[in-house]
Amino acid sequence: MTPTPESRRPLDDLLLYRLSRLLSVAGSMVIRLCEGRFGITRREWRLIATLASRGELSSSGLAEHAQLDRARTSKAVGSLVTKGLIARSHPVGDRRQVLLCLTGRGRDLYDELFPLVTRINTDLLGALDADAARQLDESLARLQLHAEQLVAEAVLPKADRRRRGDPHR
Secondary structure: OOOOOHHHOOHHHOHHHHHHHHHHHHHHHHHHHHHHHHOOOHHHHHHHHHHHHHOOEEHHHHHHHHOOOHHHHHHHHHHHHHOOOEEEEOOOOOOOOOEEEEOHHHHHHHHHHHHHHHHHHHHHHOOOOHHHHHHHHHHHHHHHHHHHHHHHHOOOOOOOOOOOOOOOO
């Protein structure tokens, strides 16, 4: 079967691929700051930043706001508790529910790291003039809303994360 011209289009024509590449390149600076200077992972930073902006949250609420799956959130929360950056508490009268919040150390880390991450974002946006930056912001907001609508309407199979050829299948 001969590939059609449509099937031979380069990945660079795909928005999601281009965004992924941009995140990989520019995001590497944030990752190096997080891991090299602050001793946290990118995922842990995401949870810290979410708690800093949203306040106290349940683990599932944190996962939802950070747009991470619950298993990965749980693992990162455990690590952040061990590092003394977030704390678990129970609401009065409900020992079943667990709420998460930043500790003083977590807030201090956020207050030091956030301006550095902001600077990376500002430097990146420096490639655009003010009008182009505004248009990009508006376009990203529209794309985010549309993507959420597409996901809500989509009928797709659940992801199978097991490795191909896994004998336990």
